[in-house]
Amino acid sequence: MPDLAARLRGVIPPLVTPLDAAGEVDVGSLRRLLAVALSAGAHGVFLGGSTGEVALLDTEQRRTAVEVAVSEVAGAVPVLVGAVDTGTRRVIEQARGAEALGADAVVVTAPFYVHPHPEEIVQHYRLVRAAIDLPVVGYDIPSAVGARLTPEVVATLARERLIVALKDSSGDLAGFRETLRLVPTEFPVLTGSELVADVAVRLGAAGLVPGLGNVDPDGYLRLWHAARTGDQARAGVEQDRLARLYAITQIPDRRRIGETAAALGAFKAAMALRGIIANGRTNLPLLPLDDTEVKSIAEVLDELELGPVA
């Protein structure tokens, strides 16, 4: 476990789940995506996160995605797997499944649908930790879950060694910083932010888990290396460029499709345009982008000179 924590540093993209025309996992596209990420230098991969449409995947889809990733990565970097579900027992079921498939760690949110007390959130992680042999990474994503993992709760989880790292997708940089103040020095806090990744690294983020890293892994790798070596000017330039790329998530019309469909649809459309995956299909019941929207995304890629991957 200390080993794993030490390896949770750098860029760990939360991979999308490519789908074929029948709606099943497009294994070929997933393999290519993994290859693109690894050849860009990714320090890990995260399967079954929010960007991976985990809430919309059934058991078979989740299993396939993890199997492919574990096999393709072959130990080169850690494979993190989301065990995202409403309650403790459900999470344990999923975590055991991930364990059996060879995941290196599971990524676990606070309970949702229910309204837990912070002490019940701690209890949740205590029970999950006790039930499995895999390390657990905490996942703070209040936009999906409705509740925060506060800096105080994270500090408790870290101190009791219930989690080996945190993925912070809260969007609250002051809270991120407070968390860093409260946890042990060596405890890795990863940021899920696409837009203040450079700043997060300077403040002490151990790594980046940006959904947009599916579209432009090279960009986040460059940002990471620049930021890590103190070249903040260059990190800032990369961050600005990635912010312009992130604007593709604003292109889909929210009067027609939902927020999740817009963001994930834009990522996948851009990936398809770059040839990373075969098509931009999202899981049901999300609605697809239309041709005009895809064309606008293509224009952004052109402006940023993000062509097909080799």
Next chain:
Amino acid sequence: MPDLAARLRGVIPPLVTPLDAAGEVDVGSLRRLLAVALSAGAHGVFLGGSTGEVALLDTEQRRTAVEVAVSEVAGAVPVLVGAVDTGTRRVIEQARGAEALGADAVVVTAPFYVHPHPEEIVQHYRLVRAAIDLPVVGYDIPSAVGARLTPEVVATLARERLIVALKDSSGDLAGFRETLRLVPTEFPVLTGSELVADVAVRLGAAGLVPGLGNVDPDGYLRLWHAARTGDQARAGVEQDRLARLYAITQIPDRRRIGETAAALGAFKAAMALRGIIANGRTNLPLLPLDDTEVKSIAEVLDELELGPVA
């Protein structure tokens, strides 16, 4: 299906899931709870709803609860089963499980964790409906799910026959009424309200699905019969008494345990005190009520002369 819809009238308590000391389903207590509900005259039972701690139950617990209910009820009244999960495919998995176990209908919320557009919510029900042979009951519970099934969405679902009834746990009586205005006359809208059940019946609710009905099924049956026959004075008196009983959910200290733990813990504590179930244990990671809180609940039961069930 028309048959089922016609039977979705009256009091259909959303049953708690009693647990034994090991945290598994306490089958004896569940049998007794079912017997108490049926002998009180319940017109149906609902397993695996929010009151049934569905978000905290694993596959085995859900299966046991449904098996026991289907076997115990033996066709006397409809057995509704929650297929509560984040996305379409997950819901379909759960719905098929319920179908295989003999459920009469599945109860399905909007997707959550993700942020769907209303049209994507409709699409969700369309796909679930197409994938299973069971009737689907819509479940509007924004406090858990974060999104509404608006009256317009419900009207679309009813018109396209994607759902055969609605359980309205929105707490929005004006919206409930608007829904009634928009759906076909025979479409049953059930209210999940504990506190305005009498009014809901007068406005056209086809039935009641009150969590508090676990504690005092007789009370809700009396309320239902009074309200149905136009004896609003008597219905109002019952409703007032039940509102005083509902105050048990305010007893647990929210600074120590969460909102879900407080409400479900109060229900289960009261049921244990009445001998309906063996103990008041809730599922992990919810924290238990303390002795003082249970004592206060006992006092409320005493005041309302709610003693042990026969």
Next chain:
Amino acid sequence: MPDLAARLRGVIPPLVTPLDAAGEVDVGSLRRLLAVALSAGAHGVFLGGSTGEVALLDTEQRRTAVEVAVSEVAGAVPVLVGAVDTGTRRVIEQARGAEALGADAVVVTAPFYVHPHPEEIVQHYRLVRAAIDLPVVGYDIPSAVGARLTPEVVATLARERLIVALKDSSGDLAGFRETLRLVPTEFPVLTGSELVADVAVRLGAAGLVPGLGNVDPDGYLRLWHAARTGDQARAGVEQDRLARLYAITQIPDRRRIGETAAALGAFKAAMALRGIIANGRTNLPLLPLDDTEVKSIAEVLDELELGPVA
């Protein structure tokens, strides 16, 4: 004060503030609106509420509106005046102004912009009460204020005689009922609901304060008298008709104008179409309805046979 409380029963429309082309109070239109309300049988009038665009009125506009109302009503019915502001001292300034102009009572919300504790809310009313000679009516409108006047807070305010009545615009009928259970029998709770007014009366509402009462005061008077005399069928029919009328607030396009502009613009457009006021202008910075929207509102009026007032 007991006298005033006794008179706070029946229909008390929260009057819009008609504006002329220069954006000043259109005194002629306001006089006509008052005459229409009184001749319909209104039991009071409420100036400077949310429907009166109180948040957008400057000192001069507020003064004019109150002066005209006090003069026109001439003691026939109570004139309530909103003293709606962020903090205690600001509210007292406004309340004293209303007092000087001859208001019969002031209507006061919880503090906003700040985030008060319930005990600070009680303190707010205590201080306002001590600073003026007029009776105070509590105003629970969480959609505007962000905080609730909970049933417990209202009960405290009523018991300490800090307020003589409550206007409940919370939309929470279970809470409304709980409030009725907790306050002294004679304490008047008025509902601000347009859509469950009939039910509220049956549950014990002392009166109605519906914004839509500007458009169709006769309708709410009929509803009131039917509901008061126990003729719930007829009250229900009126309520249904008024719900269809209320749908005019859904006509304006929310992608172009805000929620407040849409609702108040629809009310004023309908009033102008009926000849109650000279035009449908709302206060700046609210944007106006467009011609298509006004035409759709005219069609709803036609369907409901709401022609020009005599």
Next chain:
Amino acid sequence: MPDLAARLRGVIPPLVTPLDAAGEVDVGSLRRLLAVALSAGAHGVFLGGSTGEVALLDTEQRRTAVEVAVSEVAGAVPVLVGAVDTGTRRVIEQARGAEALGADAVVVTAPFYVHPHPEEIVQHYRLVRAAIDLPVVGYDIPSAVGARLTPEVVATLARERLIVALKDSSGDLAGFRETLRLVPTEFPVLTGSELVADVAVRLGAAGLVPGLGNVDPDGYLRLWHAARTGDQARAGVEQDRLARLYAITQIPDRRRIGETAAALGAFKAAMALRGIIANGRTNLPLLPLDDTEVKSIAEVLDELELGPVA
């Protein structure tokens, strides 16, 4: 106006409003506070902001505070004055008052209590701008107002020269950065953040408006100068120290007093302990801190060696 914008750089503390035992503005304490801020090197002062309890001040209190500030500052640095109110006309009334008293600029939020469309927010600033001769500073504080000034809205306001600067109290650093990308280069964006001020400067903030600057103006001046000159290590050390100081806002018990009372009460208590103001009194109806809480605040000051000001 270009002149003013050029001067809106550096540390501009949003001053508290000290009160005497009668609840009126404590002019002596305000003078001392101004002297402390100026001698620390503050580049401006902001009267009547959220930290100044603007929502709780009556006309006389606001006038006194501004008069004292204008007189004491005597042109040495800009005096910004909040014109914080619900609607356009109310804001104009307040802005004219500030103008007459010699303010250098007014600080204006989006309308609140009402629910405006973004285009109505732009219209609001257009009308305020046209009605007064003073420059307007936009104030984005969604925690108080309920609505955002989005980066797009700010860009429009800046482009149309309706505002000369922005105070960003949104807590959203990604949005702050997006705003900087969209506005003209010379447009000053000031951050209201206490906790990521160093980062904000590095990203391009023209200045700091931290409430905590009332307690330790020297600290924010040191942070500013370090961050401006690229000494990020030293800026980070100051920021960490100020984060420890900011923890005083967590000391008051939120079960007893509200969030606003806790934060402002903590600031004022610390200021009184340091001898900057005579006492820690907040405006009614906020409740006071208790002795234990004040003692805990004193301990934090001791730990950080923040003794009495000279």
